Amino acid sequence: MRAMQHQPRVQSRSRRAFTLVELLAVIAIIGTLVGLLLPAVQAAREAARGVACLNNLKQLGLGALTYVDIRRMIPAGSGPPEIIADVRGDYGYTVSVLPYIEQQDLYNRIVAFANDTTTTPAAANRNAQNTPFNRTGTSGFISTLACPSDPGVAARRQNNASRPAVQPLNYAANWGDVMVGATGNNTPFASVNQFRGPFVNYWSTYGSSTYQIPMTLMKITDGLSKTVLLGEVGVVENATDRRFGVKASVTNWSSGATQSAPITCLNATSWVQPSNNIVDNCWGKGMRWLQARTDYTGFFTNLPPNSTACSSGTSFDSSFSSISSNHPGGAGVVMCDGASRLISETIDCGDLSVTPPTTSSNATYYKGESMWGVWGALGTISRGEQRPLTE
16 A cells, blocks of 8 residues: 655745835825826816817807808997897897807897897897896807806806806907097997907997998908907906906096006006896906997907906996916917917017007097007008017
């Protein structure tokens, strides 16, 4: 009988656990990697938002140019012909563009509301300030009008007890390089020859007569590729943010008299607080997307991009701004030929310490070349400036 053979015993290897030091080292490495990757992720997200923002701007620009093809005129900066006379001047370019950004139904409802003198006889109840379509509960949210990079957009969409959810507007009309306003408010002057940008008051008054004087592409003799059509404007949320805030009480900033130099605005120290009044649909940059006022649907090119706006008083009435955005280093525009681009906040803006020369006591009658460098020249339609855009 053979002796039983014993198999060799296999000894199991004991697993060595992580020491506390090794675990802490791994955690530290992971934390470092997250710290390195997070800015890159955030930058990638902002880049994507920036592309979406410029795409919205381009869609609005193409909508405006489609309107030109059909109507043979650029949409009116104020006074769209679709709106009847008693409230016409209160509505801006956004009304006319709606059908060409897939908002025909909303366009029909807004025009019907503004023109319905039977149901609502009083003009004050049918104007763009008091229209219910400022509120997203009536109009719905129109993503094409809002830049996803703007922190004010999300804030203005939140409905609460102190303020309504309003449709923000991040894309405004270029009204030129010299402020156009009337004493006591910022309603555009009636006379069309006082505008230096492509958006004008379609219904212009001379003496006791009112005329239809459309702006056409043929009148943009500086060149369609060298004239800004629409530009990005930040929605105010933080009142003291240099890109979105408004400085207060800048003398003669919109009074129609000889205007203060732009540097006066940049050096001002008081800020205007935005209104959250639920009755008047809020006051502040980008908060009334239908109203033809510089607070809401217009901008000028005599202040640098991403600089503060200014008011001649202590409220958003009579406030004027340049383009602004939450993008690093600049803000978007679309040119009169439909091309979109980012304008650097360091673009040549001329001598901001001088005031516009005038041929009368009113600076808005100035007819010469822009005094505000390349940026000012991009705001005019027919001044013949020879300043190439190299930004």
